[in-house]
Amino acid sequence: MSTGPQPDTSQGAAAPGVPAPPPPPMAPGPYPPAPMGHGVPAGHLPGPFPPAPAGHPRQPWPPQPVPMAYALPPYPAPVVPRPPASAGRLRRLLGFNTVLAVLLALLIGVVAWQNVRIGELSAALEGADQRLTELRQKDGDRLQEAENRLGALEKEVGAAFNVEKLAAAVLPSVFRVEAGRSIGTAFAVGPEAADGGTNLFTNFHVVEELYQDGGRTVKITRDGQRFDAKIVGVNKLRDVAQLHTTAKFAGLTVAGTPAKPGQQIIAVGAPLGLTDTVTSGVISAIRETGYEEGPMVQFDAAINPGNSGGPVINGRQQVVGITVAGYLNAEGLGLAIPIADACKLFTVC
Numbered sequence: 001m002s003t004g005p006q007p008d009t010s011q012g013a014a015a016p017g018v019p020a021p022p023p024p025p026m027a028p029g030p031y032p033p034a035p036m037g038h039g040v041p042a043g044h045l046p047g048p049f050p051p052a053p054a055g056h057p058r059q060p061w062p063p064q065p066v067p068m069a070y071a072l073p074p075y076p077a078p079v080v081p082r083p084p085a086s087a088g089r090l091r092r093l094l095g096f097n098t099v100l101a102v103l104l105a106l107l108i109g110v111v112a113w114q115n116v117r118i119g120e121l122s123a124a125l126e127g128a129d130q131r132l133t134e135l136r137q138k139d140g141d142r143l144q145e146a147e148n149r150l151g152a153l154e155k156e157v158g159a160a161f162n163v164e165k166l167a168a169a170v171l172p173s174v175f176r177v178e179a180g181r182s183i184g185t186a187f188a189v190g191p192e193a194a195d196g197g198t199n200l201f202t203n204f205h206v207v208e209e210l211y212q213d214g215g216r217t218v219k220i221t222r223d224g225q226r227f228d229a230k231i232v233g234v235n236k237l238r239d240v241a242q243l244h245t246t247a248k249f250a251g252l253t254v255a256g257t258p259a260k261p262g263q264q265i266i267a268v269g270a271p272l273g274l275t276d277t278v279t280s281g282v283i284s285a286i287r288e289t290g291y292e293e294g295p296m297v298q299f300d301a302a303i304n305p306g307n308s309g310g311p312v313i314n315g316r317q318q319v320v321g322i323t324v325a326g327y328l329n330a331e332g333l334g335l336a337i338p339i340a341d342a343c344k345l346f347t348v349c
Contacts, residue, residue, distance in 0.1 A: 202309030269310030
């Protein structure tokens with residue numbers, strides 16, 4: 001290995017047999033010593049150097065540093081060709097349209113789902129309305145049925161035996177009769193008389209003494225007022241007498257069917273002269289006496305002297321008999337003439 005400077009072949013040294021090109025001109029010295037590690041191998045100091053071989057061009061001193069590499073200009077970064085501006089806008093437009101289409105599809109889906117739900121809710125609401133209508137109809141039917149039952153019960157209650165109601169209805173048509181020394185009871189019956197007055201029934205035995213003495217006028221008392229009444233006709237066998245007064249009073253209605261055992265009744269009269277006396281009981285029996293006078297109605301409502309000639313009333317405010325008598329030393333044993341027999345004798349019912 002040579003310790004001297006080596007010929008620089010990187011400058012295009014000539015091949016053997018070809019004259020070497022002249023060296024480049026040297027700038028006038030002096031030159032500063034070369035820095036360590038640049039152009040001089042490490043450990044070598046400048047000069048003196050052995051003479052150059054014959055035929056080799058003299059090298060300038062100090063030798064010029066020879067760059068071992070050339071600085072290359074920086075390579076430009078690869079240029080990616082940009083798409084045309086119109087293509088970018090098209091892609092953005094396509095992206096926007098895609099997003100818009102997705103949103104529109106979602107919106108359509110939501111609207112469709114809402115329509116389906118609205119349809120389901122509408123159907124459910126219609127079903128609920130129909131069920132409500134059916135329930136209302138059923139409730140209306142039940143209410144109507146309840147009202148019908150209530151009406152029937154009210155009719156039954158109204159038709160039930162009510163002593164207070166009966167007494168209030170019949171008392172204005174019942175009177176105390178004074179015939180001489182005899183006191184009994186009479187009651188208005190039937191429609192208004194032909195002359196605008198009132199027809200009445202009582203027992204013959206109430207007016208018998210006066211009638212046999214030739215008297216034909218009796219006194220009837222109502223609410224403290226006294227009215228004259230004439231004896232129109234009598235039937236001793238059935239113990240019935242018809243009276244007539246010019247005063248106007250409402251006549252009681254006569255029962256269209258005979259009395260039957262077990263029917264509830266009230267007896268109205270003036271026992272011992274006590275007006276507006278009401279007692280209640282039932283029809284005990286229909287007694288066939290076997291005598292010419294015919295059958296008698298037996299009842300258990302309390303009666304006393306003075307009740308004779310008074311009406312026996314059923315639960316429909318109808319007269320079923322005319323009180324005749326009660327048995328002495330007996331309780332709840334009264335007798336009445338069937339009203340139908342009296343109406344046959346005197347056509348005023």
